[in-house]
Amino acid sequence: MRIDVLTLFPEIFSGYLGQSVLKKAIDRGLVQVLLHNIRDWSHDKKHHKVDDRPFGGGPGMVLMAPPVVECVEAVQAQAEPGRLVMLTPQGRRLTQPIVEELARHQRLLLLCGRYEGFDERIRLILKPDEISIGDYVLNGGEVAAMVMIDAVIRLIPGVLGDEESSCLDSFSGPERLLDYPQYTRPRCYRGYEVPAVLLSGNHQAVRRWRLQEQRRLTAQRRADLLQHGLSSEQCEHIVETPADPPSASGQ
C-alpha cells in the first residue's frame, strides 16, 4: 500500500515512521509512506504563505484553496489515483469497519489541516472522504493521520505476524465485540487467579469462555455494539453475570 501524507508539518512523522510495526512494514516493502509539504505549492514564493484571515471575520487563519488543491492534484498524478481522505472533525467518525474499508485500497492520500481548517472550496473541488477520529478537536490533522495509518496497516496481510493477528481484536470478527480478558504468567498474582478454564487444555471450552466473556464485556461496557440479534433480556442477563470474582485474599 502507498500512503501519501499532505501536511504543513512533515517532520512530525519522522519518529513514528521509524519505529516498531510501521518501520518493519516499510522495511519489508509492504507499506510506503510519502510525505508532501503543502507549503511547496504556495503561490507566495517569498514567505510560502498557505493561510489567510477568514472572510466575514472571526478568529484564526484558514488554509487557502489554491496551494491545497494544487498539492493534492499534483500528488494524485504521481501514481494510480488513490482514495483522498481529509482529516476533519466534521467528517464521519472513524470506526473499525471504516478502517477495514480503507485498508482495501492500494493507495491513500491523507490531507491534514491546521489552524481553523480548510477553505470550503477545497471540499467542494476535491470531494474528499471526510473522516474524524473522534468528537474532540486537535491542533492539526497529523496525529489523526497517524492514528489512521496505525489502524490501517495492522490489516495489511503480512504486517502483523500470525501470533499478533488482528482478526481477534476488539471491534473485529463477525460480531464486532470487545476483546476477551487475557492472562499470562504468573498463574496467581496478589490473590487473582487465572480462570481455571484457560489452564484446562480444553480448546473448545476456552473458545466458549472467551466468546461468553466478549459478549458479557460488550454488553456491560458498549451495549451499542451489540447489534447481532441479542434481545434486551439476553443483554441484561449477560450484564448481570459476574466475571471471575477475585479470590477472597483479594489484594
Ligand SMILES: C[S@@+](CC[C@H](N)C(=O)[O-])C[C@H]1O[C@@H](n2cnc3c(N)ncnc32)[C@H](O)[C@@H]1O
Ligand atoms: C484546530 S482544527 C480545526 C477545527 C475546526 N475549526 C472545527 O471546529 O471543526 C485544525 C485541523 O486539525 C485536524 N483535526 C482536528 N480535530 C480532528 C479530529 N477530531 N479528527 C480529524 N482531524 C482533526 C483537521 O485537519 C483540522 O483541519
